Amino acid sequence: MSHSPAPEGGRADVLIVGAGLAGLSAAVRAAELGLVPLLLEAGAVQRYPSNTRYSGAVFHLGFRSMRDDPAELARWLVTATDGFVRPELAAVMADNAGRSINWLIGQGIEFGRGETNDGWHDLVAMPRGSHGRPGLRWEGLGADRMLDSLEEALERRGARIGRGVRVAALSFADGRCCGVRTSDGREMRARAVILANGGFESNDELLRRYVTAFPERMRQRGPGIGRGDGLIMAAEAGAELIGMEAFYGHTLSADARHNDKLWPFPFLDFLAASGVLVDRNAARFTDEGKGGVPMANAVARHPEADPFFAVFDAAIWDETGRLLFSPTNPNLVKHGGTLHRADTLDELAAAAGLSAQALRQTVEQHNAAVASGDFSILTPLRTNAKNNARSVATPPFYAAPGCVGITHTMGGVRIDAQGRVLAKDGSVIPGLFAAGNIAGGLDGGPQAYYAGGLAQALIFGLLAAEAIAAA
Numbered sequence: 001m002s003h004s005p006a007p008e009g010g011r012a013d014v015l016i017v018g019a020g021l022a023g024l025s026a027a028v029r030a031a032e033l034g035l036v037p038l039l040l041e042a043g044a045v046q047r048y049p050s051n052t053r054y055s056g057a058v059f060h061l062g063f064r065s066m067r068d069d070p071a072e073l074a075r076w077l078v079t080a081t082d083g084f085v086r087p088e089l090a091a092v093m094a095d096n097a098g099r100s101i102n103w104l105i106g107q108g109i110e111f112g113r114g115e116t117n118d119g120w121h122d123l124v125a126m127p128r129g130s131h132g133r134p135g136l137r138w139e140g141l142g143a144d145r146m147l148d149s150l151e152e153a154l155e156r157r158g159a160r161i162g163r164g165v166r167v168a169a170l171s172f173a174d175g176r177c178c179g180v181r182t183s184d185g186r187e188m189r190a191r192a193v194i195l196a197n198g199g200f201e202s203n204d205e206l207l208r209r210y211v212t213a214f215p216e217r218m219r220q221r222g223p224g225i226g227r228g229d230g231l232i233m234a235a236e237a238g239a240e241l242i243g244m245e246a247f248y249g250h251t252l253s254a255d256a257r258h259n260d261k262l263w264p265f266p267f268l269d270f271l272a273a274s275g276v277l278v279d280r281n282a283a284r285f286t287d288e289g290k291g292g293v294p295m296a297n298a299v300a301r302h303p304e305a306d307p308f309f310a311v312f313d314a315a316i317w318d319e320t321g322r323l324l325f326s327p328t329n330p331n332l333v334k335h336g337g338t339l340h341r342a343d344t345l346d347e348l349a350a351a352a353g354l355s356a357q358a359l360r361q362t363v364e365q366h367n368a369a370v371a372s373g374d375f376s377i378l379t380p381l382r383t384n385a386k387n388n389a390r391s392v393a394t395p396p397f398y399a400a401p402g403c404v405g406i407t408h409t410m411g412g413v414r415i416d417a418q419g420r421v422l423a424k425d426g427s428v429i430p431g432l433f434a435a436g437n438i439a440g441g442l443d444g445g446p447q448a449y450y451a452g453g454l455a456q457a458l459i460f461g462l463l464a465a466e467a468i469a470a471a
């Protein structure tokens, strides 16, 4: 594969901003349908970093198989987000899930099963990574290869990625988006523009405005390229922004901020969801039962949670700690993460710098709820449907200091079922489309429920290209 020079303009039917999965799917599909795509990518190197390239390549929709019954899937996406995802968007994602995967297979991408034997790890781009080793690994793995295959498919159709081209502004004529301006001042024109530049997880100013007062506390779980450029441009053009507060992320060891062996895995999620999650005052502050992503969202906003602690006992450490991919036990300690351990809760509190009385009280209340099965006695309330709370009673006791790992933002520009960007009054902004992490309204919401970034990028990349070809 050649390293493509930045394009000098020329005729293009569609300009696509960003060459992650959303942008590449859109470009290849546009070329298949007879359009001339121009794909502009800010990354200058051959293997430019993107969320897609760093991803685990697990294709799922709402932690369900993309091959599940579409009507069931659509219902689930609405239910799981408490109605945040509009039924027409849920339906279009569910209806297009299976055929989008088939399209990828048609581009030469091979799928297999994941490491865990559950229903939603049935579509993993191969070769899959093993979580047994520490730190981030992506080279030669499924997502990296998938981007190569899509780039090859694009080149077979006579188009290529323009690397090192950062789009800085949108151009409009007669109210219609008709092109872009690059950061080095070039103007490019086309019938339509697809924004596929990812989220705003690496833009502290936007994070502070929409997500948390403390963005600097978070560890990026991705490549750090999510500046929100497209979101800013679309907002200036009048786009409605939706669900801006929610992000996809997990709880990590506090040491992940300076130790690269401790991100993107292991998570503290499962330990905290079995035991208790406490702040610096040894007080609970969120419903651990909702699981990792909502927990990470709550931690990010809590002023007293730097660090927070996952508190658990020997039974949880030996059982829950060993579950799932990249188990916290033994990876946390093996790779240098702090884990306080003591025979009594008072000693644990002393080791972790917490109030012994407060920690004892928090754990006693938790244990009383577990023993009685009545979680309504807890403040804040704890639910127990998704993650089973266990008593914290068997010494030694543990406290793992944590930080939030932000993978990507879930909010973004509102789109319709064809990927067209909508203005605040609900009208379509002519010529402007969005796909992938830049788009909002597809998951998140009050539950911060994550529905699968790769699936959304793929589906709306294809739909946007098809809508432009059909216009």
Ligand SMILES: Cc1cc2nc3c(=O)[nH]c(=O)nc-3n(C[C@H](O)[C@H](O)[C@H](O)COP(=O)(O)OP(=O)(O)OC[C@H]3O[C@@H](n4cnc5c(N)ncnc54)[C@H](O)[C@@H]3O)c2cc1C
Binding pocket: 017, 018, 019, 020, 021, 022, 023, 040, 041, 042, 043, 048, 049, 050, 051, 052, 053, 054, 055, 056, 057, 058, 059, 060, 165, 166, 167, 168, 196, 197, 198, 199, 221, 222, 223, 225, 227, 229, 230, 264, 407, 408, 435, 436, 437, 438, 452, 453, 454, 455, 457
């Ligand atoms: C560690 C990790 C693991 C993950 N695992 C999974 C998983 O297993 N399953 C899953 O569903 N999701 C997973 N995700 C999330 C998933 O990777 C993303 O949701 C998805 O890849 C988003 O695709 P995208 O095309 O929207 O964005 P990206 O892949 O981030 O692509 C955006 C591209 O736009 C470019 N760009 C940005 N600004 C500009 C600009 N101004 N001009 C030109 N180009 C620009 C960027 O350089 C980048 O290449 C994971 C993410 C991470 C970080």
